[in-house]
Amino acid sequence: MTTSGTITFDQMERCADHTFALALFAKHASIATRVVMLMTLIAWAAKALVRTLSAERLESLTQEQAIELTKRLQETHDLLLNLCQSVERVRLYERSFFAGPIRRLQESTEDLGDVIEDLILSENEQFRKLMAGCSDSLFQGAAAGSRAGM
């Protein structure tokens, strides 16, 4: 049972599924106009997906859930990326009517890419060591600096 403010892993997956389905549909719509008509809807869905992927919610996932979610998000991101590239190729962004949805879609795609990157890096032992090392060097330096200033 969940409260209205709580989003479960299942709900995150469902949201990812919706975005994936929309992006998949757009990919197979061979006529550029169809893709454009879907743009607003996809941009909205992608933004909603990114909103569900807050740090607090991702923090609560198990390692297995994080890995599974990352794979699903990568599939979605790949489709969104292809869509963004198609839009660029046909220069749709030059038409002011489409510029807003396209920009929002591009931003959400970048946001999603950043979330995926963070999830991958959070499971990467080298990056975790790097962050721990950065933390150590910062505060060893600060301690030395404050001693020098005494």
Added chain:
Amino acid sequence: MPACKIDANASPQFTRLCNHWKKNGYPSVEDDLNDAFCDIRKNILAKHGRVVPRFSAVLREDLVLYKYRQKNSQAREGARGGWRLYALFQKTTSVLYPVVVYPKKEWDDATDDTVKNALEEILTILSKPPDLF
């Protein structure tokens, strides 16, 4: 939105990465980052700032890892990609310490390999002896 102080000189890793990018095809890195810092000082969530989850186990209790995006001013107008910046925020002092910065190509995918390659490049740079001027 919460403001913060930024100490961009404290992390040796960050200094080394900035120097590397500056000398290797990204002369605008300092200006770009200074632009970002101006906004982030006023609002810690500016420049697409977000908390990076799942790092609490490797960081001190008073630290939170943040990530930012900043435009690369050398890239063409409207281009995606740009700089990615990781910074450690010390909650007790409200100081943000940038620690890692790297350029992301326009429309880079988010596969495990792409992320791994970017990380390998960062680690290679950091493993070299620091430049002495």
